[in-house]
Amino acid sequence: MSEAVIRVESLSKRYRIGGVSGGTGQAGYASYGSLRESLSEAAAAPLRRLRGEPRPRPNEIWALKDVSFEVRQGETLGIIGRNGAGKSTLLKILSRITRPTQGRVTLRGRVGSLLEVGTGFHPELTGRENIFLNGAILGMRKAEIERKFDEMVEFAEIEQFLETPVKHYSSGMYMRLAFAVAAHLEPEILLVDEVLAVGDAAFQKKCLGKMGQVAQQGRTVLFVSHNLPAVIRLCPRSIWLDRGKIELDSNSEQVTAAYTNAFSQAVDHVELPPSPESPMRLRGITILDRNNKPTTRIEASEPCRIQVNYDINRDVVGAHVICFIQTSEGVSLLGTGDADCLPDQLGRREPGTYLGEFEIPPSLLGEGQYFITVSMGVPFVQVYDRHEMILGFEIFDNQSSQRQWQHMHRQSILGLELPWIVSKIN
Numbered sequence: 489m490s491e492a493v494i495r496v497e498s499l500s501k502r503y504r505i506g507g508v509s510g511g512t513g514q515a516g517y518a519s520y521g522s523l524r525e526s527l528s529e530a531a532a533a534p535l536r537r538l539r540g541e542p543r544p545r546p547n548e549i550w551a552l553k554d555v556s557f558e559v560r561q562g563e564t565l566g567i568i569g570r571n572g573a574g575k576s577t578l579l580k581i582l583s584r585i586t587r588p589t590q591g592r593v594t595l596r597g598r599v600g601s602l603l604e605v606g607t608g609f610h611p612e613l614t615g616r617e618n619i620f621l622n623g624a625i626l627g628m629r630k631a632e633i634e635r636k637f638d639e640m641v642e643f644a645e646i647e648q649f650l651e652t653p654v655k656h657y658s659s660g661m662y663m664r665l666a667f668a669v670a671a672h673l674e675p676e677i678l679l680v681d682e683v684l685a686v687g688d689a690a691f692q693k694k695c696l697g698k699m700g701q702v703a704q705q706g707r708t709v710l711f712v713s714h715n716l717p718a719v720i721r722l723c724p725r726s727i728w729l730d731r732g733k734i735e736l737d738s739n740s741e742q743v744t745a746a747y748t749n750a751f752s753q754a755v756d757h758v759e760l761p762p763s764p765e766s767p768m769r770l771r772g773i774t775i776l777d778r779n780n781k782p783t784t785r786i787e788a789s790e791p792c793r794i795q796v797n798y799d800i801n802r803d804v805v806g807a808h809v810i811c812f813i814q815t816s817e818g819v820s821l822l823g824t825g826d827a828d829c830l831p832d833q834l835g836r837r838e839p840g841t842y843l844g845e846f847e848i849p850p851s852l853l854g855e856g857q858y859f860i861t862v863s864m865g866v867p868f869v870q871v872y873d874r875h876e877m878i879l880g881f882e883i884f885d886n887q888s889s890q891r892q893w894q895h896m897h898r899q900s901i902l903g904l905e906l907p908w909i910v911s912k913i914n
């Protein structure tokens with residue numbers, strides 16, 4: 489059996505959030521606050537170490553808490569979990585962008601990583617320069633990079649933009665180049681964070697294919713994704729992170745099933761804090777039954793409505809909300825967007841708080857568990873905010889004629905009853 493190339497031992501990461509002064513902008517006050525903070529932290533640290541457990545404070549958050557696992561050479565490991573679970577923090581620590589607060593990471597081999605937009609490239613440098621820079625960071629010689637250069641450019645489909653600084657790239661182009669570089673520079677360990685959230689379907693497919701190839705060459709891959717079918721297909725094993733801790737580490741079918749199952753006691757609405765830095769931000773989502781009552785259980789023969797509450801914090805042009813209805817395996821059944829109905833699709837949207845709403849017609853979905861993913865931004869250009877499988881609901885069927893025939897219950901995703909015409913022809 490091959491040995492561990494990634495060893496993560498009792499890894500914890502603490503972030504301070506919100507700042508001390510609540511945004512007064514007074515440098516003196518802020519530095520007094522942080523000095524006070526670091527003094528009290530220094531005083532408390534030995535005690536906490538004795539107890540073995542650092543104390544979280546109200547303005548601190550543990551993005552990771554006591555996470556341990558090993559990955560063997562050639563393994564493809566999936567990492568799943570809700571927004572804020574600590575997935576990106578884990579990959580940032582593994583790629584040495586952030587330091588852990590506690591614990592240890594041991595890596596054997598050259599690491600290539602494709603993290604969230606903005607971490608890999610230098611914005612002022614051109615596509616060409618960034619390829620060479622990244623290669624150098626990975627410890628490759630110039631000749632080695634040159635040998636791979638054309639392949640990367642072709643994969644990323646950015647020939648015309650090679651001499652353009654990457655800050656002018658669209659997020660799709662940026663992602664394509666970032667993926668091409670990470671996957672082609674032959675890292676021994678490849679870390680991939682949510683690439684599939686951006687980019688079009690064709691490119692996603694290309695990335696998944698390339699990752700499969702990388703894995704087959706005996707390299708080690710860590711793949712963070714909300715695309716559960718892709719995780720199951722690519723990764724024999726997965727880790728489910730929840731609020732900074734490992735909830736489950738097992739084979740991917742088991743882990744993804746447990747993960748989606750956890751939503752079944754789901755809440756009937758989600759509220760999120762405002763985030764003025766972002767041009768467009770989800771604030772809440774609710775499922776309403778036909779009596780306008782929030783619910784997570786819907787009778788199949790009745791309609792329900794999904795309400796999406798969001799802030800537009802800056803003037804944005806052509807920005808829209810898209811909701812996906814997904815099965816518990818993460819398969820997307822339907823994508824629906826307000827662009828289909830807003831009169832001016834490329835219009836300017838004024839800052840403010842908005843409420844979008846759509847109806848899921850009766851009998852569309854069969855009995856089962858479903859999830860909603862919300863994405864907002866300018867389609868094909870920029871994702872401002874995205875929340876995967878943020879809300880779950882269950883369709884049950886007490887009323888339809890199927891009920892009378894339950895002994896021959898037909899399991900299927902769609903619950904539509906199709907008109908049959910039966911005639912005796914002989």
Ligand SMILES: Nc1ncnc2c1ncn2[C@@H]1O[C@H](COP(=O)(O)OP(=O)(O)O)[C@@H](O)[C@H]1O
Nearest residue numbers: 503504505551570571572573574575576577578
């Ligand atoms: N630089 C940071 N400063 C403060 N908090 C952070 C920072 N980065 C991440 N966090 C917080 O840490 C938690 C984990 O974040 P992240 O690792 O990005 O989760 P995920 O990738 O699973 O969505 C979240 O609550 C997030 O708000």
Ligand SMILES: [Mg+2]
Nearest residue numbers: 575576577682
């Ligand atoms: Mg993340």
